[in-house]
Amino acid sequence: MNNEVVIKxxxxxxxxxxxxxxxxxxIADFSIEVNKNxxxxxxxxxxxxxxxxxxxIAGLEEATSGIVTVGGELVTEPDPKIGVVYQETNLxxxxxxxxxxxxxxxxxxESKASRQERAQKYIDLVGLTGFExxxxxxxxxxxxxxxxxxxxxxxxxxxLLLDEPFxxxxxxxxxLMEEELEKIWRxxxxxxxxxxxxxxxxxxxxxxxxxxxxxxxTVKQEYIIDLPRPRDxxxxxxxxxxxxxxxxxxxxx
Amino acid sequence: xxxxxxxxxxxKVKYILISIISFTVFLIIWYMVTDVFKLVKPISLPxxxxxxxxxxxKFTVKRPDGSTLQAHVLSSLRIVLTxxxxxxxxxxxxxxxxxxxxxxDMFIRPVFDWFRSVPGMGWIPVMxxxxxxxxxxxxxxxxxxxxxxxxxxxxxxxxxxxxxxMWVAQTFGASNKQLLFRVAIPSALPHIFTGLRxxxxxAWASVVAAEMIGSNRGLGYMIQMNRENSRADLIIVGxxxxxxxxxxxxxxxxxxxxxxxxxxx
Ligand SMILES: Nc1ncnc2c1ncn2[C@@H]1O[C@H](COP(=O)(O)OP(=O)(O)O)[C@@H](O)[C@H]1O
Ligand SMILES: [Mg+2]
Numbered sequence: 001m002n003n004e005v006v007i008k009x010x011x012x013x014x015x016x017x018x019x020x021x022x023x024x025x026x027i028a029d030f031s032i033e034v035n036k037n038x039x040x041x042x043x044x045x046x047x048x049x050x051x052x053x054x055x056x057i058a059g060l061e062e063a064t065s066g067i068v069t070v071g072g073e074l075v076t077e078p079d080p081k082i083g084v085v086y087q088e089t090n091l092x093x094x095x096x097x098x099x100x101x102x103x104x105x106x107x108x109x110e111s112k113a114s115r116q117e118r119a120q121k122y123i124d125l126v127g128l129t130g131f132e133x134x135x136x137x138x139x140x141x142x143x144x145x146x147x148x149x150x151x152x153x154x155x156x157x158x159x160l161l162l163d164e165p166f167x168x169x170x171x172x173x174x175x176l177m178e179e180e181l182e183k184i185w186r187x188x189x190x191x192x193x194x195x196x197x198x199x200x201x202x203x204x205x206x207x208x209x210x211x212x213x214x215x216x217x218t219v220k221q222e223y224i225i226d227l228p229r230p231r232d233x234x235x236x237x238x239x240x241x242x243x244x245x246x247x248x249x250x251x252x253x
Numbered sequence: 254x255x256x257x258x259x260x261x262x263x264x265k266v267k268y269i270l271i272s273i274i275s276f277t278v279f280l281i282i283w284y285m286v287t288d289v290f291k292l293v294k295p296i297s298l299p300x301x302x303x304x305x306x307x308x309x310x311k312f313t314v315k316r317p318d319g320s321t322l323q324a325h326v327l328s329s330l331r332i333v334l335t336x337x338x339x340x341x342x343x344x345x346x347x348x349x350x351x352x353x354x355x356x357x358d359m360f361i362r363p364v365f366d367w368f369r370s371v372p373g374m375g376w377i378p379v380m381x382x383x384x385x386x387x388x389x390x391x392x393x394x395x396x397x398x399x400x401x402x403x404x405x406x407x408x409x410x411x412x413x414x415x416x417x418x419m420w421v422a423q424t425f426g427a428s429n430k431q432l433l434f435r436v437a438i439p440s441a442l443p444h445i446f447t448g449l450r451x452x453x454x455x456a457w458a459s460v461v462a463a464e465m466i467g468s469n470r471g472l473g474y475m476i477q478m479n480r481e482n483s484r485a486d487l488i489i490v491g492x493x494x495x496x497x498x499x500x501x502x503x504x505x506x507x508x509x510x511x512x513x514x515x516x517x518x
Contacts, residue, residue, distance in 0.1 A: 058424050080424070082424060086417055104425035
């Protein structure tokens, strides 16, 4: 495994002012490192700063204290080298599948031929060939998230941040999408930070799982998952890891 | 998917059927009250047959208000479209600009809040003073009326842009200008069209008021003249024409909306 650190969060804290004038500590002293081409899954209870953390790493929100570097550079504002996929309302409804997927390179002024060739490659890769001219509202939830993944890959970011991308899908579709994402990631390795509150999903995808505490969030424990890929969620080893982590996991909050 | 489409189509057929039945019942009652049972005097409410006859004749007869129906319609359309198009050209960009730029919002808002609080009729005297009694003053009244709804809807459309869409575009390296033109405006388009629709309805409805200022043509003028002449049949013809032209205008705008607003439910 390559040990070059690509995402580095050092002692991140985030406090929101609340309506009654008191402060709400969402994240406290959170540190994490993600290596090149490593798939790290963050798992923790809801409403406890996971999206906030993703937005801080993406340069969309400022940490109250602490620093974030991506590819060795301090993050101060959004940057195309940091790609994000959110849970919902991800796609631009007024654009077609192709329009969505080519959005990033188009915004950066890449030529049409070049950006559409790459967009097509990723549309094909996520299995949406033939849907290029459809609008997102004609697609199922699973297909919409495939578009989101193709879109972020087409922008060729250095790192991918995925914030509960499958959280809204039914169990069956969710499982299919996990398999699909894992397959794409094996074909096109990237440095990934993936947020979820589903332990099975975490173990299926992760090289390493980072368990978060309740608010204010910080790192509770880390687990290296070295099962061979693709993983069998019914195998004994898988179930053993699952049981071990779930003892330590409190997702009800 | 297919099932819901079929259901939608069924609903549309149902809607058209109900509309036809509703109009037929209305016409029958009207006919009964006038021609059959003669419950009202023809001079106050003429029968539908008489109205239809007057409607057809009005295309060729200029009496008693001086113009044919199509001349009245064209005159009103000219005023309304001039005022409405000007209202759109100013209202849409200004609404977008105010929503996008805090300072512009703070600066323009007090004036706008005063402007919107003046009811449509309130504009008549000042517009006459500024423009005189001509098409410009009438179009200016239509402008003042339609502009408010158009601006407010464009403004709230931009303000309602989903922050996740902005985040996504920012992480894709979109510049400020691209955020406005490729995210905020396309996302606000349905709202903008709502404003354009409201503005058009109000503009067209204001035609009667606008034509109270010394006119010699137009549907509003026609209705007033025929009230003085006690020609109830032509008043109703004028009212029906206002409804008909209004429906056609809405329909045309709807076609534009269908063309430019894609991918929404
Ligand atoms: N801009 C903000 N101002 C105040 N509170 C916020 C803001 N953004 C998020 N929060 C609060 O921070 C908490 C964590 O939110 P979030 O990061 O979305 O959690 P998660 O993604 O883990 O569900 C929530 O309780 C939310 O209400
Ligand atoms: Mg979240």
